[in-house]
Amino acid sequence: MMDPRTSAQDVMRCDLCETAVVQMHCDTCLVNLCTACVGKHVISDQTKKHEIVSFELRKSTTIYPRCKSHNKEQCTMYCKKCDISVCETCIASDQHLGHKFIKILQVLDKKKENIILKRSELKETIYPTYQDIASDVQNRMSQLEKEYGDLSTAITKHGEDLHREIDKLVKKLKAEVDEMKDTQLQTLQKHLDEINKTMSDIKEEINAIDISLNSNDISEVFGVSIRTDEYRKTPPKIMVSSPIFDLKKIPAEQLSSLFGTLSSVTSTLKEHGYSMKTTEKSPEAGSSPPVKQLLDEPETDTTIDTEYDRYLYNVVCLSDEEIWTSGFDNTIKLFSINQGSLLKSITTKSGNTPEDIAVTKSGDLVYTDYYDRTVNIVKNEKIEEVIRLQNWRPRGVCSTSSGELLVIMISDDIKQTKVVRYSGSTEKQTIQFDDKGHPLYSSDQYKRYITENRNLDICVSDGGAKAVVVVNQAGKLRFRYTGHTPAPKNQPFYPLGITTDSQSHILTSDYNIDCVHIIDQDGQFLRYIDCGLSDPIGLCIDTNDNLFVAKCGKRQVEKIKYLQ
Incomplete structure (x- = not known):
């Protein structure tokens, strides 16, 4: 077995003796031969017409197709009526009696012309069309990426805008709460000050009574004037109440619809959405413009x-x-x-x-x-x-x-x-x-x-x-x-x-x-x-x-x- 690391340096050997260097080639059997083995190869199968050429000219001989009915014969002719390649035995048979035959090489030339035309169409029209289609899809993918990015940015911005509005509303309501609180606290503080003043007056009166009662001076006792009736009448009670926050609970579905919703997306196949390139360069319908020099x-x-x-x-x-x-x-x-x-x-x-x-x-x-x-x-x-x-x-x-x-x-x-x-x-x-x-x-x-x-x-x-x-x-x-x-x-x-x-x-x-x-x-x-x-x-x-x-x-x- 050849060493794969050095096989590039090994010479080709004869397929028969496997020792001598290759000099000849059988284009019929696709066998590499040395000069000494050529005769042995030809004699080995005399049913074939062996095309022996130098190794450098291998594959230069036309290889005719094998006949499907007569396996060992080559088809050199073509039956036009049956649209198949035939050998000489086929031509002589009753199967193709009265049929017209042409040389298979003539059919080959026409086949090659047709293949060349189709190859040209593949190379110059179909493949460039698919290149343009691929480029169009890539462009639409890039555009889609941008549109989705813009969409996410718009949603974020809308959310930020709503957050700002909500923050403003919260700030406004809290300011109103502080203002209400200050007003009511001021009212109660004024009321408390009046009560404390009355309590101070009552204490002074009690002290004055004690002094009179402890005095030996009868006129002091007779001179005591007590405002019990006045104090017995208590001041009015100021009733205050804090405001109630009427919390508006918004259901999640309603909040979603108020914030904004996304439309549905579709991916559909549009038949004939792309058109094949043609040699007609004008984008307008109808014939080409007249040629002007x-x-x-x-x-x-x-x-x-x-x-x-x-x-x-x-x-x-x-x-x-x-x-x-x-x-x-x-x-x-x-x-x-x-x-x-x-x-x-x-x-x-x-x-x-x-x-x-x-x-x-x-x-x-x-x-x-x-x-x-x-x-x-x-x-x-x-x-x-x-x-x-x-x-x-x-x-x-x-x-x-x-x-x-x-x-x-x-x-x-x-x-x-x-x-x-x-x-x-x-x-x-x-x-x-x-x-x-x-x-x-x-x-x-x-x-x-x-x-x-x-x-x-x-x-x-x-x-x-x-x-x-x-x-x-x-x-x-x-x-x-x-x-x-x-x-x-x-x-x-x-x-x-x-x-x-x-x-x-x-x-x-x-x-x-x-x-x-x-x-x-x-x-x-x-x-x-x-x-x-x-x-x-x-x-x-x-x-x-x-x-x-x-x-x-x-x-x-x-x-x-x-x-x-």
Whole structure:
């Protein structure tokens, strides 16, 4: 027996003589042979066609299946009618009389093609789908942990609030008890003082009587005046009683209902709750959008002066005729694209500069307030607070195809950055780390913008990391785009505004080199848009794939046609 500690150094031995070194191999019988034993092996079973090859070429011979009816024969043909492999004896038999046969290798090729297709589906579609499902479940588990933690915190806080109210009530009742006690004690003390005064008068009178009785002076005795009748009339008795505490005993069930109750929870299986990935990238129903080619030379169509006092930061399309803009003040302006005229102005609720703006599917304006820690929505010109953060501050925001909000936020200590998905004011998903637990986004004071692609990828311009970070819907990292090499002007890539078009292109403004990068949905660079841009920041696309660029220093919005 080989020593397992040194078996890696032992040579292969012939399976027949077990002494000579292996040189040959029978692919038919899968037996290792030395040169001397080859003939002995072939003669041992002459019913087989032994395929003898060098040991290095073992398993290179095609091994045909054994016939189920004629065990010692190989099946080299395939009966199309019976859908089984057959040997030459089968073909000659009456069992397959009149049937059509093809070479089994032809069937093998088709089988392999089918297997390769199914393997491709497993690898490229089914397995990634299950990866996304697993990631979704993990995200929902994390969310559930947070929701239960928030629930426990809310119950504790409610209990503390009630304790405080009860403590206040106890303090108030005890103060009332002390006040009642003091009042009644004062009344009794006054009554006691009057009685003690009378008792003192009686004692003095008794002493005076004794002195008169012991005197030899008759006039002293005749002069005694005793107020017995006065003292015989006792003072009124003051009746006092302490208050009664009417203890309200609350049954445990009633106390529970007064304090608050928990609703029941369910865990149900929803058939078809997940859908398999497809090659169709558009989240919208129907056919894919028509393919549009990039223009060789992008064209500037319109320039709109926004007349902000200092800087212009953001632009977002309300429609193909109107755009919202915001800059370095507390005003968000709505402009007509064709006329370039100001249609409406909204002043932020706090008076702070809006960090970013977006438009919902229903056409409502949304803006983030970094210093107020809020995300706000404007409906009918009334500002409503949708989200208020604690220990975090919002930066970029976008509205998704499903009507949810994606918000980039940074921690107060500027050490963490994350993307959070909200449905209304309810937190649904947090995206912060990759599969290895490393942060997806840098943490610093740089501005960050966010958008959703047609394939539901989440795209973030991370100026601090000098990269565009793209994750899929489940929050799994797809790629990082770090600029095109060589970079124009030899300046580092500094992405700010970001948007996507109907072709799933990702467009991001590069503040350092005064242009816009166009990359495809997989992060491959396509081209630059220049058009004499200066200080580009905010970007947006209308339904006709026209690009709008907010030029910071010039306080202008430029409309650019870049697709055919």
